[in-house]
Amino acid sequence: MEPSRRDLMRLAAIGSAAGALLSGRASAATTGHDTGVAARERIRERYFPDVILTNQDGKKFRFYEDIVKDRIVTINFFFSKCQDICPLVTHNLTRVHQLLGDKVGREIFMNSFSLKPEEDTPKQLRAFVKEHGVKGKPGWNFFTGKPEDLELLRRKLGFTNPDPKLDQDINQHIGNVRYGNERLMLWGACPGEARPEFIAESINWMIRND
Amino acid sequence: MYHNVYGNKVSRARYKEMLNAAKNRRELIAAGLTSRRDLWKMGLLTTAGTLLFKRGLSAQAPNPAGGSFNVCLVGNQAASPPTRAFIEPLPIMPQMTPVPALNPAHTLAPNTAAGEVRAADDQAFTLFPPKLLYNVTQHALNVSMSPDLPIQTVWGFDDSNGHATSPGPTYVAHYGVPQLTRNWNGLPPASQNGGFGMPSVSTHLHNSHNPSESDGNPCDFYDQGHFCDQHYPNVLAGFSSTNPPFGDINESLSTLWYHDHRVDFTSQNTYKGLVGFYLLFNQFDTGNEFTGFHLPSYPQFDIPLVFADRVFDPSSGLLAFDLFNLDGILGDKFLVNGKIQPFFNVQPRRYRFRLLDTGPSRFYEYFLTDPNNLSAVNPFWVIANDGNLLPNPVQVQSVRIGPAERVDIIIDFSKFAGKTIYLENRLLQINGMGPVPPQGFLPGQVECSDPNGNVLSDILPAGAGNLLLQFRVSDDAVRDNSVDPATNPTFYQLPSTHATPRVTRTFKFDRLNGQWSINGQFMDCNNFRFTVQQNSVENWILVNATGDWTHPVHIHLEEHQILSRNRVPPSLPIEHSRKDVTRLQQNERVLLFFRFRDWLGKYPIHCHNVVHEDHAMMALWHVQPTGDTVENP
Numbered sequence: 047m048e049p050s051r052r053d054l055m056r057l058a059a060i061g062s063a064a065g066a067l068l069s070g071r072a073s074a075a076t077t078g079h080d081t082g083v084a085a086r087e088r089i090r091e092r093y094f095p096d097v098i099l100t101n102q103d104g105k106k107f108r109f110y111e112d113i114v115k116d117r118i119v120t121i122n123f124f125f126s127k128c129q130d131i132c133p134l135v136t137h138n139l140t141r142v143h144q145l146l147g148d149k150v151g152r153e154i155f156m157n158s159f160s161l162k163p164e165e166d167t168p169k170q171l172r173a174f175v176k177e178h179g180v181k182g183k184p185g186w187n188f189f190t191g192k193p194e195d196l197e198l199l200r201r202k203l204g205f206t207n208p209d210p211k212l213d214q215d216i217n218q219h220i221g222n223v224r225y226g227n228e229r230l231m232l233w234g235a236c237p238g239e240a241r242p243e244f245i246a247e248s249i250n251w252m253i254r255n256d
Numbered sequence: 257m258y259h260n261v262y263g264n265k266v267s268r269a270r271y272k273e274m275l276n277a278a279k280n281r282r283e284l285i286a287a288g289l290t291s292r293r294d295l296w297k298m299g300l301l302t303t304a305g306t307l308l309f310k311r312g313l314s315a316q317a318p319n320p321a322g323g324s325f326n327v328c329l330v331g332n333q334a335a336s337p338p339t340r341a342f343i344e345p346l347p348i349m350p351q352m353t354p355v356p357a358l359n360p361a362h363t364l365a366p367n368t369a370a371g372e373v374r375a376a377d378d379q380a381f382t383l384f385p386p387k388l389l390y391n392v393t394q395h396a397l398n399v400s401m402s403p404d405l406p407i408q409t410v411w412g413f414d415d416s417n418g419h420a421t422s423p424g425p426t427y428v429a430h431y432g433v434p435q436l437t438r439n440w441n442g443l444p445p446a447s448q449n450g451g452f453g454m455p456s457v458s459t460h461l462h463n464s465h466n467p468s469e470s471d472g473n474p475c476d477f478y479d480q481g482h483f484c485d486q487h488y489p490n491v492l493a494g495f496s497s498t499n500p501p502f503g504d505i506n507e508s509l510s511t512l513w514y515h516d517h518r519v520d521f522t523s524q525n526t527y528k529g530l531v532g533f534y535l536l537f538n539q540f541d542t543g544n545e546f547t548g549f550h551l552p553s554y555p556q557f558d559i560p561l562v563f564a565d566r567v568f569d570p571s572s573g574l575l576a577f578d579l580f581n582l583d584g585i586l587g588d589k590f591l592v593n594g595k596i597q598p599f600f601n602v603q604p605r606r607y608r609f610r611l612l613d614t615g616p617s618r619f620y621e622y623f624l625t626d627p628n629n630l631s632a633v634n635p636f637w638v639i640a641n642d643g644n645l646l647p648n649p650v651q652v653q654s655v656r657i658g659p660a661e662r663v664d665i666i667i668d669f670s671k672f673a674g675k676t677i678y679l680e681n682r683l684l685q686i687n688g689m690g691p692v693p694p695q696g697f698l699p700g701q702v703e704c705s706d707p708n709g710n711v712l713s714d715i716l717p718a719g720a721g722n723l724l725l726q727f728r729v730s731d732d733a734v735r736d737n738s739v740d741p742a743t744n745p746t747f748y749q750l751p752s753t754h755a756t757p758r759v760t761r762t763f764k765f766d767r768l769n770g771q772w773s774i775n776g777q778f779m780d781c782n783n784f785r786f787t788v789q790q791n792s793v794e795n796w797i798l799v800n801a802t803g804d805w806t807h808p809v810h811i812h813l814e815e816h817q818i819l820s821r822n823r824v825p826p827s828l829p830i831e832h833s834r835k836d837v838t839r840l841q842q843n844e845r846v847l848l849f850f851r852f853r854d855w856l857g858k859y860p861i862h863c864h865n866v867v868h869e870d871h872a873m874m875a876l877w878h879v880q881p882t883g884d885t886v887e888n889p
Contacts, residue, residue, distance in 0.1 A: 084572075085449070085450050088572070088576075089451055093579065130769075203580050204578075204580030204582055208688065221768070221770060222582060222769075222770055222871065224580070230446035230447055231447070231449055231451050231452065232446055232449075233452075233579040234454075234520045234870070235582065235870075236520065236871070237773070237872050239771055239778065240771075240872060241780050241782075244778075244781065244782060247782075248520060254446055256447060
């Protein structure tokens with residue numbers, strides 16, 4: 047794919063600081079390797095629909111442009127009345143938030159998406175946030191929105207079960223936490239029930255200079 | 257609600273159409289031998305067993321929207337662009353070439369000042385000083401996987417002298433010749449990864465009896481510009497314990513492989529190409545058919561084969577990796593030694609092939625298929641399981657392996673002189689769960705079953721599977737000095753499994769809300785779950801708590817023998833062998849025998865469906881002079 051004019055300008059901007067990097071990219075583009083820009087675009091097209099979501103404060107966010115783009119993020123799914131796995135995962139993530147310290151909200155952004163957006167109104171989310179002691183933690187948002195948008199997101203991001211019966215059973219919902227660096231196209235995942243120290247360590251792998 | 261392979265909603269009508277497309281293909285294939293042969297001759301049936309270029313037959317029509325492709329439907333793999341088969345020759349990986357010296361020289365303690373990242377000091381460098389040195393760098397490189405696809409940028413290893421390939425060069429190693437590899441990370445920045453791949457590595461030598469600091473532990477990863485010196489003593493198990501000073505000849509290893517093992521990113525990094533072979537010879541398995549066991553000579557008649565299934569983006573034709581998949585990734589293109597469906601010119605004589613399944617999640621059952629005689633049974637010989645020579649060759653009609661397993665086979669092409677035959681995978685697998693159950697899916701049992709009442713068996717008819725490799729057999733008269741497996745030569749004896757275990761440990765492989773676990777716990781680089789006592793015998797019980805999923809379970813450091821599957825000895829003769837990966841099949845409980853010897857330090861047990869592995873189906877443990885007796889670690 048030919049880099050767009052905007053991409054070339056972006057490359058030119060970093061080129062002066064890293065001439066070798068620029069030539070590396072240019073040669074990659076001519077040999078059929080996706081350039082960084084094209085590869086990111088492909089990932090965006092495949093996995094990141096730009097659906098509009100609402101956070102616990104009633105503020106609107108576009109999934110790609112406002113939540114994921116250029117950021118290091120965590121992504122998990124939950125619902126506020128979930129009595130089984132969600133409280134444990136939320137508790138773990140609270141501890142992760144604490145371990146990551148002031149990086150959250152600056153370098154790292156945590157995002158939790160509702161599996162029951164009909165009942166998880168912003169008000170309900172605010173109550174959940176308060177109940178779990180997450181209130182006031184910067185850089186961690188809880189999202190609701192149109193049910194079909196959240197369902198699309200759930201499927202695109204692979205929070206699904208290959209057995210369709212299990213997939214429809216909300217008590218079996220996927221408890222993993224995705225972590226990633228959108229700019230560097232690095233995406234991993236770990237169990238939400240894992241030890242918070244190791245979850246935080248995994249997220250920290252996303253902080254890279256390259 | 258119905259969804260296509262990209263996770264997008266589709267109408268019920270479209271959904272039915274997709275299922276019917278898959279069914280059409282099977283019906284056409286099952287329509288009878290004559291029509292299948294005719295289709296083949298007409299060129300309608302591609303060499304992959306799928307019908308080409310007939311609109312409406314593919315449920316996998318490219319979708320410009322893109323998307324995740326892990327939804328369980330018949331044919332749920334993403335659709336790669338069409339590629340022609342059997343028009344390019346099988347590549348043979350070059351050999352690693354040693355260097356005269358390393359600069360700076362190796363140090364017993366990690367040389368952090370020079371950029372080395374190693375977990376611990378050498379355990380046995382002075383006991384087994386290396387006679388061969390390698391200076392290997394991991395690089396990005398451009399390769400062609402098919403003339404019908406663009407050039408691909410992948411990751412590979414160089415041959416120690418700057419020439420990089422993917423799969424990486426083959427180590428030709430010998431017992432009694434210790435060696436050391438300085439392993440550099442020279443990968444490009446993450447921003448140039450082309451969409452997937454973590455440029456942070458730890459190279460594991462799979463099946464090696466190696467000290468832990470050289471094992472390539474998943475947690476000992478390092479970034480670009482750094483290296484790890486990995487000492488490979490090439491010494492038999494038991495050298496300092498049961499069979500001093502040289503070890504037990506019956507523990508000889510022969511077909512090993514190396515691959516990246518970076519925790520959480522192994523699937524991406526191996527998919528990107530960081531794999532290679534390590535062949536280990538000795539005075540019996542000599543690589544020369546005029547000596548020792550008289551096995552076919554390396555490299556002319558002893559051919560390592562790296563199997564990999566891959567997906568290519570339908571619009572760009574570039575290698576694609578399903579980043580958001582928890583279950584396992586299947587490709588619709590089959591590569592051997594880095595090429596999609598190559599051909600291989602062979603002479604009408606015996607060859608040794610070393611078959612390696614590099615995954616990420618595909619299981620294979622290999623058959624020999626003659627397209628002009630599909631009903632024929634074409635037996636061949638298995639001589640090694642996971643690279644370990646069996647006591648005697650076993651004749652088979654087919655052999656099954658899962659990710660990371662190997663089999664060495666002998667094919668005698670003399671009876672196919674002048675013909676073209678195929679190595680075919682006839683195992684039906686539709687998603688990351690593993691092969692479908694032997695009895696097949698019952699109608700309606702799962703969404704991916706055939707909705708029209710057809711029970712799909714796990715073994716597809718001859719010619720209906722995936723044709724992987726074409727053998728073009730010449731009809732020249734040739735010399736063959738290799739041993740005829742029909743004469744029942746004896747290789748090694750199986751080491752005794754009668755010793756009383758010091759402890760029997762149980763490992764339950766489970767899935768809790770999509771989270772892969774062992775005994776309800778998850779991979780954690782800072783948590784060692786149990787301690788094995790050095791030079792002791794243990795039994796391990798692997799329990800599959802995930803029903804219909806299959807987990808190829810790999811244990812580092814020591815091989816094992818399978819004592820029982822669901823409380824009876826294994827029924828397959830080739831499972832009376834030494835293994836390093838055991839398929840934990842549907843609803844199984846498998847009992848393993850271990851004798852942990854010689855080395856100390858940390859090692860993992862994990863599922864080698866690398867997608868499960870990356871999502872925490874792994875546990876770390878230690879070997880120490882004093883062990884514990886934790887039964888459910």
